[in-house]
Amino acid sequence: MENEVKLITGAMVTFAFAVALLLIIPYFQIRDIPAPDGLKPYTTAELRGRQSYIANGCHYCHTQQPRDSSFAPDHTRGWGRAAVPADYVYDRPHLLGSMRTGPDLFNIGVRQPSKDWQLGHLYQPRAYVPDSIMPSFPYLFDVKDEAEADETEVRLPPEYQPEGKVVVATPEALDLVKYLQALKRNYPVIPAEPQ
Amino acid sequence: MGPATVSLLSAFLLSLIALAAFMWSMRKGLFVENPRAAGAIFTEDELDKAGDPTLDAEGRKKLQQAITDTIGAGLDKGRSQRDIEDPEQLEDRIETDRSTAFPAFTFIAFAMMWLVLGSTAGLTASLKLHWPDWMVSEAWMTFGRIRTIHLTAVLYGWITNMELALIVWLIPRLMRTHLRGALWVMLGGTLVNIGFASAIGAIGIGWTDGMEYLETPWQVGIFVVAGFVCIVGAILATVINRKAHEIYVSAWYMVAALLWISLLFTIGKFPGLHFGVEQATMNWWYGHNVLGLWFTPVALGGIYYFLPKVIGHRVMSYNLSLLGFWTLAFFYAQVGGHHLIGGPVPEWMVTLSIVQSMMMIVPVVAFSINMYGTMRGRMKLALYSPTLRFMMFGGAMYFASSVQGSFEALRSVNRVAHFTHFTVAHAHLGAYAFVTMVLFGAVYFIMPRILNWEWPFPKLISLHFWLAAIGITIYFVFLTWGGWLQGLAMLDPARPFMESVTLTLPYLKWRSVGGALMWTAHVIFVLHFLAMVLRFGPARTGAALFSQQSRAMEVIHGK
Numbered sequence: 001m002e003n004e005v006k007l008i009t010g011a012m013v014t015f016a017f018a019v020a021l022l023l024i025i026p027y028f029q030i031r032d033i034p035a036p037d038g039l040k041p042y043t044t045a046e047l048r049g050r051q052s053y054i055a056n057g058c059h060y061c062h063t064q065q066p067r068d069s070s071f072a073p074d075h076t077r078g079w080g081r082a083a084v085p086a087d088y089v090y091d092r093p094h095l096l097g098s099m100r101t102g103p104d105l106f107n108i109g110v111r112q113p114s115k116d117w118q119l120g121h122l123y124q125p126r127a128y129v130p131d132s133i134m135p136s137f138p139y140l141f142d143v144k145d146e147a148e149a150d151e152t153e154v155r156l157p158p159e160y161q162p163e164g165k166v167v168v169a170t171p172e173a174l175d176l177v178k179y180l181q182a183l184k185r186n187y188p189v190i191p192a193e194p195q
Numbered sequence: 196m197g198p199a200t201v202s203l204l205s206a207f208l209l210s211l212i213a214l215a216a217f218m219w220s221m222r223k224g225l226f227v228e229n230p231r232a233a234g235a236i237f238t239e240d241e242l243d244k245a246g247d248p249t250l251d252a253e254g255r256k257k258l259q260q261a262i263t264d265t266i267g268a269g270l271d272k273g274r275s276q277r278d279i280e281d282p283e284q285l286e287d288r289i290e291t292d293r294s295t296a297f298p299a300f301t302f303i304a305f306a307m308m309w310l311v312l313g314s315t316a317g318l319t320a321s322l323k324l325h326w327p328d329w330m331v332s333e334a335w336m337t338f339g340r341i342r343t344i345h346l347t348a349v350l351y352g353w354i355t356n357m358e359l360a361l362i363v364w365l366i367p368r369l370m371r372t373h374l375r376g377a378l379w380v381m382l383g384g385t386l387v388n389i390g391f392a393s394a395i396g397a398i399g400i401g402w403t404d405g406m407e408y409l410e411t412p413w414q415v416g417i418f419v420v421a422g423f424v425c426i427v428g429a430i431l432a433t434v435i436n437r438k439a440h441e442i443y444v445s446a447w448y449m450v451a452a453l454l455w456i457s458l459l460f461t462i463g464k465f466p467g468l469h470f471g472v473e474q475a476t477m478n479w480w481y482g483h484n485v486l487g488l489w490f491t492p493v494a495l496g497g498i499y500y501f502l503p504k505v506i507g508h509r510v511m512s513y514n515l516s517l518l519g520f521w522t523l524a525f526f527y528a529q530v531g532g533h534h535l536i537g538g539p540v541p542e543w544m545v546t547l548s549i550v551q552s553m554m555m556i557v558p559v560v561a562f563s564i565n566m567y568g569t570m571r572g573r574m575k576l577a578l579y580s581p582t583l584r585f586m587m588f589g590g591a592m593y594f595a596s597s598v599q600g601s602f603e604a605l606r607s608v609n610r611v612a613h614f615t616h617f618t619v620a621h622a623h624l625g626a627y628a629f630v631t632m633v634l635f636g637a638v639y640f641i642m643p644r645i646l647n648w649e650w651p652f653p654k655l656i657s658l659h660f661w662l663a664a665i666g667i668t669i670y671f672v673f674l675t676w677g678g679w680l681q682g683l684a685m686l687d688p689a690r691p692f693m694e695s696v697t698l699t700l701p702y703l704k705w706r707s708v709g710g711a712l713m714w715t716a717h718v719i720f721v722l723h724f725l726a727m728v729l730r731f732g733p734a735r736t737g738a739a740l741f742s743q744q745s746r747a748m749e750v751i752h753g754k
Contacts, residue, residue: 001441001442001447001517002440002441002442003442004434004435004442004450007442007447007450007451008450008451008454010521010524011450011451011454011455011524012454014521014524014525014528015454015455015458015488015524015528017525017528017529018480018484018528018529019462021529021544021547022476022477022480022529022531022532022544022547022548023462023476023477023480025544026473026476026540026541026544027473029541030471030472030473030541031470031473052401054403054405055334055340055401055402055403056334056337056339056340056401057337057338057339057340057342057343058339059405060338060339060342060343060407061338061339063614065538065539067537067538068537071537071610072537072610072685072686073686073687073688076688077688077692082539083538083539084539085471085472085539085540087539088471088472088475088539089470089471090471091470091471091474092469092470092471092474093404093405093406093469093474094406094471094472094474094475094478095405096472096475096478096535096538096539097614098407098534098613098614098618099614099615099618099619100614100615100685100695101324101616101696102696103692125327126327126328129693131693131696131697132327132693132696133324133325133327133696133700133703134327135323135327135328135331135337135338135339136327136328136331137331137337138331138332139331139332139333139334139337
């Protein structure tokens with residue numbers, strides 16, 4: 001090649017082609033999808049919890065996109081029906097995820113609604129799932145002599161209870177659990193397009 | 196009209212267009228080989244001469260002997276060896292090298308720092324996956340943050356800085372004119388690195404935009420974009436003011452890639468524009484393009500330059516490199532959707548990306564045939580030249596990782612491999628075994644030109660190569676294997692999910708072993724670099740970074 005104008009023009013044309021196909025057309029195809037009746041916007045506390053889900057990188061090991069039964073046994077595992085674009089109307093940023101080092105969490109609020117379980121599991125996952133490789137998050141909790149009146153004490157299995165101390169959840173942990181409890185996509189939807 | 200009729204009709208139309216394109220290219224003489232353009236990087240004296248600056252006198256003699264032997268074998272019959280653009284290249288090259296020495300050195304020094312930090316974070320993250328209660332007391336230590344610090348430090352800090360160094364150093368050489376706007380390049384480098392450092396700090400404290408490869412908060416991204424604008428301006432000014440008639444292959448890749456990454460990053464970080472699953476399509480369009488339109492093309496440009504330089508022999512076919520470049524530009528930009536197979540996004544887009552992923556075989560095979568043709572009968576030169584060894588390893592792994600990637604995009608394979616460690620292994624095959632190995636080779640080639648000083652301990656270069664090569668092999672083999680088993684376990688509804696976790700543990704431990712070898716290789720590499728910069732160790736030549744009286748050494752180093 002001897003002409004830099006041809007080089008740069010060509011490079012920009014192929015790039016523009018990809019932008020049109022992968023960004024612009026899907027943008028207009030998805031833009032006007034309405035929120036399903038059963039889906040509520042996140043509350044402020046849930047949004048704070050969602051931020052801490054993002055800040056601690058939960059989405060690097062947990063997806064939020066159950067797949068169709070013809071593709072993978074996600075439904076059989078209790079992870080919910082196949083997700084559709086309408087389920088994500090309130091999600092900014094998206095948290096679809098790319099790894100299943102741990103299970104899908106799109107419907108964790110349906111599957112495991114217990115606040116006590118969620119708090120204890122964040123404090124020490126191996127107290128509930130012996131072979132889990134999820135990190136423990138002690139920094140979301142305080143270990144002290146006794147809980148104040150307005151604090152939430154975490155009820156752990158006895159062998160994981162620090163001796164003579166109590167574990168209380170920080171506000172961040174409580175918000176995070178509120179977000180996890182809100183992950184419920186068990187309302188009916190019409191599939192966006194035939195699969 | 197049914198779908199069968201439509202597809203038959205479009206196949207017929209496509210073949211008519213292809214036939215027309217073929218006839219046009221025959222008329223334009225595009226099938227006639229152009230050795231002059233392929234040899235644009237050589238002066239008359241340099242063909243058939245060894246060009247590995249990492250070697251001492253003894254090593255250089257051995258490599259030269261091996262090259263001379265291959266000529267004796269009569270490999271080049273019927274090809275004009277002496278058809279060279281301009282014999283005065285060497286003078287230009289000394290001038291350009293002087294203009295790029297300091298900017299290129301700055302980028303390399305930053306890259307070195309990020310390499311150590313990034314691989315330390317990577318090894319830590321790897322260990323954390325099988326020691327989940329290790330280092331959990333503070334928020335910044337948690338797996339989700341350390342892993343992201345690793346990714347940002349190696350992909351942006353190491354690879355991006357190093358590729359910028361390569362572009363800044365090589366483009367003026369190929370254009371045969373001094374670097375224009377060196378101060379702008381330095382300013383750009385500073386801004387970009389302020390951006391990367393802030394991004395890593397932000398991730399540590401939990402401030403992130405939350406999308407893979409795009410974690411950098413957009414406010415910090417402004418620094419990065421501003422930095423890229425400065426660098427793009429200077430590089431384009433250099434290209435426009437060039438003295439060289441022909442733009443060599445490496446420069447196509449590098450100039451295009453620099454423009455692509457600037458646009459990619461700007462679109463990806465644009466605040467408030469993206470939403471819901473649309474953001475997911477954008478995320479993976481960006482995520483794959485940062486590999487395909489930034490890391491890959493610059494590394495390929497590096498191979499197209501360094502490999503012929505070391506063996507003193509031009510690349511086999513100029514036309515194949517044209518084909519490889521344009522097909523890569525077209526197909527690679529559209530493969531991102533294969534990350535969302537089975538996901539809640541428009542099905543047609545995913546299918547399009549799968550098709551283009553398969554089409555990626557075209558540029559990969561074009562490149563590989565070209566490099567194989569260039570190296571044919573000369574493979575054993577790798578025994579004598581460490582730079583060549585890095586380049587050949589990288590080139591071979593480009594083929595391996597791209598072909599693997601094409602097949603991984605097929606729905607049947609993706610069902611198993613997606614969401615598992617298999618994908619992580621694949622990413623490291625591309626970003627490490629291919630791109631990073633080429634960049635290692637490039638540092639070894641460039642640094643003696645920048646400092647006019649040779650590598651003090653050539654044996655460490657071999658040690659670095661073998662530790663890195665064995666490390667990534669262990670890493671890739673075990674993680675691929677474990678990831679595949681993990682995928683099979685997840686697909687089997689009869690097996691509990693936890694089985695897919697526990698069965699990966701031995702493989703995750705082996706990954707840490709491989710990672711530890713790679714980490715050791717990097718520490719040796721960076722210490723060697725420091726020894727060279729600080730003039731520690733045996734003095735092998737005697738000129739300083741900014742010395743004006745090093746003419747004699749520069750001519751030796753001019754190659």
